[in-house]
Amino acid sequence: MTISIQNVTFTYPGAARPVLRNLSLEIPQGSFVALIGNNGSGKTSLCRLLTGIIPHFFQGDFAGTVLVNGVNTLETRVAELARQVGYVYQDFESQLVKPRVWEDVAFAPLNYGMADYRQRAATALKQLGLSHLSERIVWELSGGEQHLVALAGALALDPSIIVVDEPISQLDPVNAEAVYERLHTLHKEYGKTIVVIEHHPEFIANYCDTVALLVEGAVAWHLPVREALMRVEELARHHIFVPQVTRVAQTMVARYRCQLERIPIRLEEGVQVFQPYAASRNGEANHVASSRFSAPSEPVEVAAFEGVSHFYELMEGERRAVLNNINLRLRKGERIALVGGNGAGKSTLLKMLAGLERPKRGRILVYGRDIANDSPERLADTIALVYQNPQAMFIEDSIRGDVAYYLKERRVPNWAAIVDQALVDFNLVEIQERDGRLLSGGQMRRASLAIGACMRPKLMLLDEPTANLDVSNRQQIIAMLAKLHDWVDTVVIATHDMELVAEWATRVVVLRHGSVLADAAPADVFGNEALIHEARIYPPQVVRLSNALAIQPVHLSVEMMAAFLAAR
Structure with missing residues (x-):
């Protein structure tokens, strides 16, 4: 051995x-x-x-x-x-x-x-x-x-x-x-x-x-x-998912009593197994509607990028452009996913909204006010940024101290009750006295999200919120976002997690080399194979299964795909 x-x-x-x-x-x-x-x-x-x-x-x-x-x-x-x-x-x-x-x-x-x-x-x-x-x-x-x-x-x-x-x-x-x-x-x-x-x-x-x-x-x-x-089923009890093609097959067998020749674990196997079911519905209208993002009838604009460009000065004296003439308007109630390859500009865009970076050209408005002269500390009353590296948010020697830090510094009324609730929501009660830097990656992520949530922001920015998380913690994050609807107007997530995008987002902004390639609903982005290739993004496996089986509009969830294939 x-x-x-x-x-x-x-x-x-x-x-x-x-x-x-x-x-x-x-x-x-x-x-x-x-x-x-x-x-x-x-x-x-x-x-x-x-x-x-x-x-x-x-x-x-x-x-x-x-x-x-x-x-x-x-x-x-x-x-x-x-x-x-x-x-x-x-x-x-x-x-x-x-x-x-x-x-x-x-x-x-x-x-x-x-x-x-x-x-x-x-x-x-x-x-x-x-x-x-x-x-x-x-x-x-x-x-x-x-x-x-x-x-x-x-x-x-x-x-x-x-x-x-x-x-x-x-x-x-x-x-x-x-x-x-x-x-x-x-x-x-x-x-x-x-x-x-x-x-x-x-x-x-x-x-x-x-x-x-x-x-x-x-x-x-x-x-x-x-x-x-x-x-x-055993893996599900431990909050571990199997591949989406496997879950589609298992759902078809268990819920719809389909007789499959085998249970696939890879996409190419899934195409072979499901092809007869898809072919039997050839020409039928897909029951899953596709809808482009549409703003509310009276949208409230939370933030706006107007002609924003940015570059970094490299050590060799060169410049590296990271954002190129970005024009975006973020509205109240939206759940926005920023997607794109590494280096596309997602994290920089979030940092600019939080006031940690200043654009070289253009301007950024938050509730109609130009934030060019606002410090990150002042913006923190409105905008919370949860970093990609959760360790960067740990200051105290205990999780409870870190979660309470902002509230105590700002003298927020009833701060202790807010901290208590956050520790429960993010399953941190048992580890609240431990140093955040000594926790597992998933525990660190939950703690960093609790810190951001306790700031009670109007605009919440999350950089890779599901990185390193198991299914249970991932679902807790989504549940947390739902709980924040009373005091968070808009949530923006930069992510590579395409399943999260498909499940959660109402709007997807696709970045490539610092420019906006697309701004649409998830089904419209994932259904555009040319865009997917150019943006270097992989849709969820169930979306790629839809494309391979020529099912349009594409399905965004296992449940949708299983129901469609089983309705022969």
């Missing part, structure tokens, strides 16, 4: 209970394994076991045995294990330490005294298709590009095992598929053992060999990918 974990129990310092409980797992050499489970189930801690970070860095209560390539991690320094296991953290920014891309990727082999450190960096960058970025400044890259650089840094030592905590958490769908294609190449052509923490079932179905489910710090089972994804 490449990896053998036997009866490991571990408790973090100060934690009330173990994060890992008598955990055992065997991973053969050359496997491609997905770790799944609720946020807080122990997935990240399991990955830390493989690198020796537990128990050498986090020196809590540890019992059990971990063998990596036959080496006992308890008896081996982390520096030595790093040559066996390449690890990309969920907070990958902490791994970026040098200014230029090639220097950062070469950092580990250089510090190990490897004479070929430059070649190792070049090889790693080539393997990930990043050679063109080698001379770029790391801090000038998009979040997705930085994530890939961190992965290249892990590859530079040529480890036999690659562990990636949420490999596509900040990538657009096109780049996400590219990353998995690279991991697939490392797995198949170079014999690497790949271990990923993943919430996206489509990538698990397409690329992984086996799936290990973690429940309350233990491995409930470790199964081949098809067998694992067939456990639809």
Whole structure:
């Protein structure tokens, strides 16, 4: 076995209970394994076991045995294990330490005294298709590009095992598929053992060999990918979704008593299985109406971009344009999704609304007032921005303190009651006294959303709100947005989560290279295949199934698709 974990129990310092409980797992050499489970189930801690970070860095209560390539991690320094296991953290920014891309990727082999450190960096960058970025400044890259650089840094030592905590958490769908294609190449052509923490079932179905489910710090089972994804009801009890084509098939069988030849787990299988059902309805009108976004009869304008352009001054004296002549009007009651590839300008647009960036040209109005001279502190009474990196919102040494911070500083009446309710809504009561920086990724996200919600904004801006979240937490976010309707006029989300867009948004603004390509309802955006290709966005799997089966207008949900196909 490449990896053998036997009866490991571990408790973090100060934690009330173990994060890992008598955990055992065997991973053969050359496997491609997905770790799944609720946020807080122990997935990240399991990955830390493989690198020796537990128990050498986090020196809590540890019992059990971990063998990596036959080496006992308890008896081996982390520096030595790093040559066996390449690890990309969920907070990958902490791994970026040098200014230029090639220097950062070469950092580990250089510090190990490897004479070929430059070649190792070049090889790693080539393997990930990043050679063109080698001379770029790391801090000038998009979040997705930085994530890939961190992965290249892990590859530079040529480890036999690659562990990636949420490999596509900040990538657009096109780049996400590219990353998995690279991991697939490392797995198949170079014999690497790949271990990923993943919430996206489509990538698990397409690329992984086996799936290990973690429940309350233990491995409930470790199964081949098809067998694992067939456990639809069990996974649903743990708030884990299977691919949409699988859910369509399961719904057709369970609810509509259809007799399918097999249950698909991949899109191409779904097309074959569902083609006879779609063909039987050829020429019929689709019962799902498509409607372009239409404003209320008397729309209240919350914010407006008028001819806004922006660029950044790079360290080499060059300019990089990020927004080009943006004209947008945001109205009360809208749920707006900003979509587009990495670097399209989504995060910059949000920062400008919050007053953290000033446009080089044009102006931004909030409730009719030009905010050019407004400080972020003044705008915070009206606009709340929840950052893509939730750690940036933690100031105090406890979650309760962080959630209460803004309210106490602004002397909001009844602030304690507001905090109490937020802790309940976001399932933070049990961890309210813990330091936010020591939580799992999903717990951090919930805490950051609670902080934003407690500000009671009129305009709420969320940057990648569902990144790193399981289904349960994702649904909590949507429920939270609904609860805010009394004091939030408009919500704007920048996201790569196309299922969230399809389920939640009333309006989709598509950005490409800082320009608006489209501004329409979700069905109209996802039904335009030329636009999808140009904008480098992947619609939800059920939408791509609609397009493959020539169903128009496209379906946006599993329930809609199952009902349509079953009505023969």
